[in-house]
Every structure is written in C-alpha cells, then in structure tokens.
Amino acid sequence: MSSNSVLTATTTVKTLSLADWLVIADTLNYERLWAFDKFNQHSSSETYDLSALTLKDWEEIAELIGCDTYWANRRYRAHTVGSKSSR
Structure with a gap:
C-alpha cells in the first residue's frame, strides 16, 4: 500500500456535530x-450557524x-436576537 492511499482524518472538538x-x-x-x-460550547460558529435555525x-x-x-x-430568541445585534 503506497503512502498516497493512506486515509487520514483530523477530528477536533470543534468539528463534532x-x-x-x-x-x-x-x-x-x-x-x-x-x-x-457541549455542542454549543465547542462548535465552530463558521461550521454551525445556530442563528440560521428556525423556531x-x-x-x-x-x-x-x-x-x-x-x-x-x-x-431561538437568544440566537436570533444575538445575531441581529452583532450585525
């Protein structure tokens, strides 16, 4: 098996769904x-935009x-109000 065929993956706390x-x-x-x-604490806001969620x-x-x-x-209100005030 060549080194090009080795699958590598990096998982960090920020990438957990x-x-x-x-x-x-x-x-x-x-x-x-x-x-x-834990998800809310560690997730990346670039990956998971909670302000886009509906009620x-x-x-x-x-x-x-x-x-x-x-x-x-x-x-819903916390994420909606928070996202509008930061824009």
Whole structure:
C-alpha cells in the first residue's frame, strides 16, 4: 500500500456535530441536554450557524434532547436576537 492511499482524518472538538455529541452522551449515560451544551460550547460558529435555525428547528432539537417548547423558544430568541445585534 503506497503512502498516497493512506486515509487520514483530523477530528477536533470543534468539528463534532450535535449527533456526535448525542452519541457520546448516550454512550456515557449522560443526559442529552449535556450533549447540546457541549455542542454549543465547542462548535465552530463558521461550521454551525445556530442563528440560521428556525423556531421549528429549535423545537425539533428540544424534542430530540428531552426539552420543552419553552426551552426551544428561549434558544431561538437568544440566537436570533444575538445575531441581529452583532450585525
């Protein structure tokens, strides 16, 4: 096998998706909200633009991680207001 055919990959905490964090949480038997918090803390804003998410997107995330629509509304408003004020 030549050195040109060797597959290399670099994974950093910033490249992990929410799905990756959910698998980690499930594996460690942590709550899924922990996974979202870690994703939110470490993800790259260039890769994952949370301000582009709709309220429906946030509601689906909330359902996925076991939170309610109040949580989804708060997140939606925080990311929408935050992105508008920084423009």
